[in-house]
Amino acid sequence: MGLEHIKVIAFDADDTLWVNEPFFRKAEQDFCDIFASHLPKDQVNEMLFSTQMKNLPLYGYGIKPFTLSLIETAMDITGGQLDGDIVAQLLQKGKEMLETPVVLLEGIEETLAVLATKYRLVMATKGDLLDQERKLIKSGLQHFFHHIEIVSDKTEKQYTQLVRHLDIQPHEFLMVGNSLKSDIVPVLAMGGHAFHIPYETTWVHEMIEEEITHPSFKTFAQAREILAYL
CATH class of the missing domain: 1.10.150.240 (Putative phosphatase; domain 2)
Incomplete structure (x- = not known):
């Protein structure tokens, strides 16, 4: 199923919304x-x-x-x-x-502002609950998001549970993130769509060796580029 069926777009937080x-x-x-x-x-x-x-x-x-x-x-x-x-x-x-100030990535605020008029937006990230909540508040982006999901890890099971919670089907879900391992591979395995926006620095634990070729997968240089596809 194509992008025309998307109802919910989830964004990773660290190095997708802000510098980390x-x-x-x-x-x-x-x-x-x-x-x-x-x-x-x-x-x-x-x-x-x-x-x-x-x-x-x-x-x-x-x-x-x-x-x-x-x-x-x-x-x-x-x-x-x-x-x-x-x-x-x-x-x-x-x-x-x-205590480090939150620095938004280029184009992310304007991208969320446009997408929020057409889709339900979700922040889906892993990490420490208090720290991620703190960064979200400092970012000033919280009003764009319908739902906040902070988990211990990102797996196919976690994404499946999120989709069920949002009362949608996997093909109606799009994940946007910088990590192929956490944001892309498990979402595609679940049956969702995934947009990869690589960041200049990636932790070695989040890297994968295999090349991804999938009809529901796209790569972009910056967040604002996805607006042309949605």
Whole structure:
């Protein structure tokens, strides 16, 4: 079924509505700098990523889990002899990330304004509930959305439940996001439509190797480009 059947358009939040990933990359660089005298940068990054992957099932996504993983990795690097000042420094880094101003991506506000006149709009994102709610309020975009969905992870099952909650069929649902792994693949598997808007920086965990060729999938450079198709 084609785009003419779309009733609901869902938007991812981080790096689709507003800037997010560069703040994590900066924090990782700062972390590597702190322990530059202990290990090479690549090794520190590998240890941090491994810790994050191990902790995902327990902590989920977001700045607070990231901060806990920073501290745990620092403990591993120092053999459990982590200085209290470093712990305080890492905790402060997490707080600074939580207090970072929300920067909207180019064209997103005007795109939502147009689409909201024709469709029900949903924000569908994963991560920490309090942090995502905070960013949404700071963004000034909340009035565009009919429904807010913040989940621990984005899977085909989660999207199917969302579609049922919205009382529509999968082919009446369109997801817009920057992550092929989280925003595109599970939606297409469910039977929905998916628009990919790549962001300049993507976390390696959100990357996939296979090329997507699907009649319900399109890629755009910027959000406003989708207006020509809807």
